[in-house]
Amino acid sequence: MESARALEVMDLTRRFGEKTAVDAVSFAVEPGKLTGFVGANGAGKTTTMRMIMGILAIHDGEVRWDGRAITGRDRARFGYMPEERGLYPKQPVVDQLVYLGQLRGMTRRDAAAEATRILERFELGGRLHDKLESLSLGNQQRVQVAASLLHGPSALILDEPFSGLDPVAVDSMVDLLREHTRNGVPVLFSSHQLDLVDRICDSLVILAGGRVRAAGSSDELRASGPRNYRLSTAADVGWVREEAGVDVVDVEGTSAVVRFDDDASRDRVVRRAAERGLTEFTPLVPTLSEIYREAVR
């Protein structure tokens, strides 16, 4: 079992010409945590992951592993699935995995056994000797992920590992990643699929324009975000628009979704609503999509 070590990036910065693609980005991937890295196209996720892996030069800041500056030897123990994917379409699946395992210092026999085990987990046990290109895109994706898991990595950095997978394939991928997190391995994966990230990850980092806009567990993000309330009264609730200190997100007939500047405004509006026959006043738990939209605004 891996001892529990954290991966941290501190003030990580990368420029391309005039553009700062990653701008003083800091976050931690805690041991045993499945951490989702979320952001729109061009937010800087791939660039950050490449700097973590030492593939792209860091212009400022640093990557830390186990509380100290990361070394090449540390990175060699990581599992990485790059955006550009690394396997050859025309070679048999198992041969490539065995070769990669050997490059990582495994014996041929161990690499073959582990490659077979992982591919069987993905229900690809019957396809070991097929060329990668003969597999469906989703299955090719699973093989790419398998390549990063072979050598029992100390950390996992996966660029869009769930893209192109159907829901069943997502679940088996999550199960496999959980085998690693249970052993204390920190896992960072990028994704555009917010609902998926919300469902599976322990922690998330929201990136926009090269900067971290929010980070934490879904519950922490929900608790720290602006709180919306549903306010309903017996008659039309349109009057709430005229109140000071209230942001009306939505209003329809007798029911509105509102947000308050402060507790005093909230208390005042609830009193007014009570005079008009208050029927409902409940806090609304934001969805991750709402938190995301708020964070990147």
Ligand SMILES: Nc1ncnc2c1ncn2[C@@H]1O[C@H](COP(=O)(O)OP(=O)(O)OP(=O)(O)O)[C@@H](O)[C@H]1O
């Ligand atoms: N080699 C490069 N040369 C010039 N600009 C680059 C290079 N690599 C990335 N960029 C720019 O840096 C920014 C961040 O790109 P990056 O690929 O890291 O984003 P991303 O969040 O991974 O996006 P996606 O989800 O589309 O993969 C973009 O504006 C991109 O055009």
